[in-house]
Amino acid sequence: xxxxHPMVELWRGNLLESxxxxxxxxxxAKGIVEAWGDPSTVIFPRSSxxxxxxxxxxxxxxxxxxxxxxxxxALACASHQGEHRHVDMTGRWLESLGLDEADLRCGTxxxxxxxxxxxxxxxxxxxxxLHNNCSGKHxxxxxxxxxxxxxxxxxxxxxxxxxxxxxxxxxxxxEASPGHGIxxxxxxxxxxxxxxxxxxxxxxxAAKDTGSVRCRAMYRLTRAMATYPELVAGEGRACTELMxxxxxxxxxxxxxxxxxxxxxxxxxxxxxxxxxxxxxxAAEAAIAALLIRAGVxxxxxxxxxxxxxxxxxxxxxxxxxxxxxxxxxx
Amino acid sequence: xxxxHPMVELWRGNLLESxxxxxxxxxxAKGIVEAWGDPSTVIFPRSSxxxxxxxxxxxxxxxxxxxxxxxxxALACASHQGEHRHVDMTGRWLESLGLDEADLRCGTxxxxxxxxxxxxxxxxxxxxxLHNNCSGKHxxxxxxxxxxxxxxxxxxxxxxxxxxxxxxxxxxxxEASPGHGIxxxxxxxxxxxxxxxxxxxxxxxAAKDTGSVRCRAMYRLTRAMATYPELVAGEGRACTELMxxxxxxxxxxxxxxxxxxxxxxxxxxxxxxxxxxxxxxAAEAAIAALLIRAGVxxxxxxxxxxxxxxxxxxxxxxxxxxxxxxxxxx
Numbered sequence: 001x002x003x004x005h006p007m008v009e010l011w012r013g014n015l016l017e018s019x020x021x022x023x024x025x026x027x028x029a030k031g032i033v034e035a036w037g038d039p040s041t042v043i044f045p046r047s048s049x050x051x052x053x054x055x056x057x058x059x060x061x062x063x064x065x066x067x068x069x070x071x072x073x074a075l076a077c078a079s080h081q082g083e084h085r086h087v088d089m090t091g092r093w094l095e096s097l098g099l100d101e102a103d104l105r106c107g108t109x110x111x112x113x114x115x116x117x118x119x120x121x122x123x124x125x126x127x128x129x130l131h132n133n134c135s136g137k138h139x140x141x142x143x144x145x146x147x148x149x150x151x152x153x154x155x156x157x158x159x160x161x162x163x164x165x166x167x168x169x170x171x172x173x174x175e176a177s178p179g180h181g182i183x184x185x186x187x188x189x190x191x192x193x194x195x196x197x198x199x200x201x202x203x204x205x206a207a208k209d210t211g212s213v214r215c216r217a218m219y220r221l222t223r224a225m226a227t228y229p230e231l232v233a234g235e236g237r238a239c240t241e242l243m244x245x246x247x248x249x250x251x252x253x254x255x256x257x258x259x260x261x262x263x264x265x266x267x268x269x270x271x272x273x274x275x276x277x278x279x280x281x282a283a284e285a286a287i288a289a290l291l292i293r294a295g296v297x298x299x300x301x302x303x304x305x306x307x308x309x310x311x312x313x314x315x316x317x318x319x320x321x322x323x324x325x326x327x328x329x330x
Numbered sequence: 331x332x333x334x335h336p337m338v339e340l341w342r343g344n345l346l347e348s349x350x351x352x353x354x355x356x357x358x359a360k361g362i363v364e365a366w367g368d369p370s371t372v373i374f375p376r377s378s379x380x381x382x383x384x385x386x387x388x389x390x391x392x393x394x395x396x397x398x399x400x401x402x403x404a405l406a407c408a409s410h411q412g413e414h415r416h417v418d419m420t421g422r423w424l425e426s427l428g429l430d431e432a433d434l435r436c437g438t439x440x441x442x443x444x445x446x447x448x449x450x451x452x453x454x455x456x457x458x459x460l461h462n463n464c465s466g467k468h469x470x471x472x473x474x475x476x477x478x479x480x481x482x483x484x485x486x487x488x489x490x491x492x493x494x495x496x497x498x499x500x501x502x503x504x505e506a507s508p509g510h511g512i513x514x515x516x517x518x519x520x521x522x523x524x525x526x527x528x529x530x531x532x533x534x535x536a537a538k539d540t541g542s543v544r545c546r547a548m549y550r551l552t553r554a555m556a557t558y559p560e561l562v563a564g565e566g567r568a569c570t571e572l573m574x575x576x577x578x579x580x581x582x583x584x585x586x587x588x589x590x591x592x593x594x595x596x597x598x599x600x601x602x603x604x605x606x607x608x609x610x611x612a613a614e615a616a617i618a619a620l621l622i623r624a625g626v627x628x629x630x631x632x633x634x635x636x637x638x639x640x641x642x643x644x645x646x647x648x649x650x651x652x653x654x655x656x657x658x659x660x
Contacts, residue, residue: 010587010608012511015521017374018587018608044347107645121451132645181342181651184644191345257340257348277607278340278348315437315462320512 005036006326007275007289008282010312013321020282022258024273024290024330025198029206032195033269036329039195043274044181046189048255050077050137051221051263052172052200053187056164057140058217062147066097073221074228076140079254081234082111082131084119089231090135097139097146104129105155106138106185113234134185136231141187155186162188171214172200184256194272197261201270204251204263222263225251238284241303242291250296252287254280260287264296281323285310289325335366336656337605337619338612340642343651350612352588354603354620354660355528359536362525363599366659369525373604374511376519378585380407380467381551381593382502382530383517386494387470388547392477396427403551404558406470409584411564412441412461414449419561420465427469427476434459435485436468436515443564464515466561471517485516492518501544502530514586524602527591531600534581534593552593555581568614571633572621580626582617584610590617594626611653615640619655 004021011017023037032039045052054076057063063073072093080086094100111117111131120127129135138154144161145154154161157180166188170177173196183189192200207218225232229243232253239254251263258275260283271290275282288308291297297304305311310323334351341347353367362369375382384406387393393403402423410416424430441447441461450457459465468484474491475484484491487510496518500507503526513519522530537548555562559573562583569584581593588605590613601620605612618638621627627634635641640653 012374012519013509015372015374015509015511017511018606020607042345044342044345105646107647109645118451121448179343179345181345181347182644182648184650186644186646186648189342275607276348277350277605277609277612279607279609282607314512314514314516315439316435316516317437318512318516320514 003038004276005329007329008285008323009326010323011321017321019326020275020277020279022273022275022282022286023194024286025194027198027202027270028268029202040193041274042178042191042193043259044189044191044257045197046183046255046257046259047079048253048259048261050253051204051225052169053137053165054140054221055168055217056144056161058220059213060144060147062144065147066143068143070224071228071231073224074231075136077221077225077253078136078232079133080136080231081113081133081237082116083113083234084116086234087116087130090130090139093139094142097143099142101129103142103152104135104138106132106134108132132185138185155188157188166190172203173197174199194274197272198270201261201263201272205265205268205270222251222265238307242288242297245298245301245303246296250291254283258283262287262291264294267294269294285323285325289330293330333368334606335659337659338615338653339656340653341651347651349656350605350607350609352603352605352612352616353524354616355524357528357532357600358598359532370523371604372508372521372523373589374519374521374587375527376513376585376587376589377409378583378589378591380583381534381555382499383467383495384470384551385498385547386474386491388550389543390474390477392474395477396473398473400554401558401561403554404561405466407551407555407583408466408562409463410466410561411443411463411567412446413443413564414446416564417446417460420460420469423469424472427473429472431459433472433482434465434468436462436464438462462515468515487518496520502533503527504529524604527602528600531591531593531602535595535598535600552581552595568637572618572627575628575631575633576626580621584613588613590614592617592621594624597624599624615653615655619660623660
């Protein structure tokens with residue numbers, strides 16, 4: 001990955017301490033508008049492609065048949081932090097399907113949200129699968145699975161749902177997937193190029209509430225994410241705070257190992273980036289830089305300044321340095 | 331940092347997902363034995379230089395005057411995880427000096443150790459400065475400060491202690507420091523090159539329990555670290571587990587932002603490495619690879635396999651990939 005582009009720098013005092021390289025692509029409906037690094041780099045989108053993984057939920061009619069709201073669709077695209085509201089909403093969703101937490105196949109981890117984490121610790125309660133940051137996605141998966149009357153092992157690579165997701169992925173990225181990996185939540189994650197992922201986001205950006213089933217599904221999912229930023233991640237998190245800062249005009253989504261995507265409907269643009277070392281702080285800074293450049297995010301908004309041109313402070317609140325974009329990015 | 335060397339790769343399924351570049355140097359008493367990347371790269375050693383920062387503690391006679399044991403010296407070189415034993419030992423140390431937690435200048439953070447963290451949460455107790463991973467180092471700082479009858483603001487750049495640490499740093503690295511930054515714990519951190527840091531570690535490796543005050547201090551600190559690995563970090567942590575795996579023959583120390591050093595007395599070697607993106611997982615994998623190459627660490631030891639050729643598993647225990655050394659490293 002020596003063809004990656006310098007994107008983000010961490011300075012301590014007046015010396016460069018660490019830096020991050022990456023690949024980034026901006027597409028419109030016609031193709032690549034601008035790129036940094038190698039746009040043909042194959043990546044795992046990880047959680048950044050949850051809106052693609054949610055396409056069968058809408059397109060099969062499962063979402064409407066189950067009476068899901070726009071908020072449910074946002075949660076289906078979420079990497080939430082296990083706040084009480086996320087856990088509660090997911091639990092009720094499963095209940096409405098006649099299912100429960102044990103039907104999930106995402107596994108368990110401690111919630112990122114400290115209030116919920118502390119509540120569990122104080123009550124000697126173990127976290128459950130509802131706390132998994134992917135439990136909304138998996139509830140969407142179960143909704144489709146029940147609608148299709150398919151088997152319960154919905155994360156198996158040959159399950160009808162995953163076959164549908166692979167097809168949708170290849171259609172919206174415009175590429176055959178070169179392979180898949182198993183994600184943290186056990187779902188298959190289909191590899192694509194940075195360009196493929198940006199192209200997919202451009203398709204979401206171009207989608208209207210008319211036209212094909214695919215178009216309308218993309219439109220609904222984009223609107224759901226942008227309308228319910230607090231369900232897509234949670235308080236304090238980059239997706240939530242930056243989407244709020246952009247006032248519902250743009251949908252963005254992070255993925256593990258340094259991936260970030262953005263859907264800009266008004267500009268008809270899709271963005272995708274991958275930090276080669278997997279650094280989340282750099283992915284957040286880099287997507288903020290691209291969103292500022294596109295004119296949809298204020299450089300001086302507090303949500304921006306937590307991630308880009310971010311003054312670093314230590315355990316006593318002393319300033320130690322700054323996290324900023326590399327000189328020629330973007 | 332495009333001259334950095336590929337060091338560590340994360341694979342998911344059969345595709346490369348992320349990778350890490352770095353600089354590494356191995357020195358003996360005469361100079362560079364082997365290097366990867368650019369050995370002249372200026373870095374912040376961060377916590378990897380705590381044994382250098384502890385030199386004045388021993389050399390001034392402060393440690394002996396205060397009756398410190400070898401265990402205290404290990405804790406002075408530690409980035410501990412705030413286990414009860416670390417907190418308790420640091421508290422007693424300060425008490426023995428007639429000081430208390432409020433005299434520390436390291437600031438507060440939640441302990442990394444989950445047992446202690448959960449104990450605090452259950453008892454509605456806030457963490458204190460004793461929980462800071464640097465509280466042992468700062469207790470050492472206070473021991474020197476009291477011994478020298480210097481002022482209480484011992485992390486100020488012009489405090490006699492920091493002047494002594496800067497001098498010791500420049501002497502053992504063999505270089506003038508090009509500048510300093512403020513560390514997470516508020517202490518000055520003096521920049522040096524990767525070579526300078528490796529040269530310093532080679533000096534520690536060559537030190538015997540005879541000769542100059544400097545030599546004997548280096549010998550004592552190296553022995554202390556290798557003898558009390560559980561005090562240098564904590565259960566489950568890389569420094570502790572890898573030092574145990576090497577049976578007390580080697581001292582190693584991590585530093586924030588992807589730094590790792592090793593002192594190999596039997597081989598007379600010092601090692602230093604910096605992962606340019608600051609990735610701790612890569613620094614752990616890379617130092618393990620260098621220690622295996624040097625013949626002091628078993629490739630198949632469980633402590634090694636947690637960090638190098640490390641099978642990655644997800645929330646349900648499924649294998650997702652592997653973290654391994656890059657093809658031509660080391």
